[in-house]
Amino acid sequence: MQKYLGIPVIVLGALLLVLSYFKDWTDKNTLQFCSLGLIVVGLIAHIAIQKKME
Numbered sequence: 455m456q457k458y459l460g461i462p463v464i465v466l467g468a469l470l471l472v473l474s475y476f477k478d479w480t481d482k483n484t485l486q487f488c489s490l491g492l493i494v495v496g497l498i499a500h501i502a503i504q505k506k507m508e
Contacts, residue, residue: 460500467492
């Protein structure tokens with residue numbers, strides 16, 4: 455399961471951004487930065503896990 459750890463984190467960040475758009479929470483910078491942080495951490499985790507598996 456650790457093989458796909460980065461992808462759900464990226465999806466969670468993206469869903470949080472979409473939810474904040476539809477709920478009109480776009481003026482809350484903390485939520486936007488948390489979503490961005492989740493996406494970046496997910497990308498880094500996915501790349502690191504893939505490199506480790508090679």
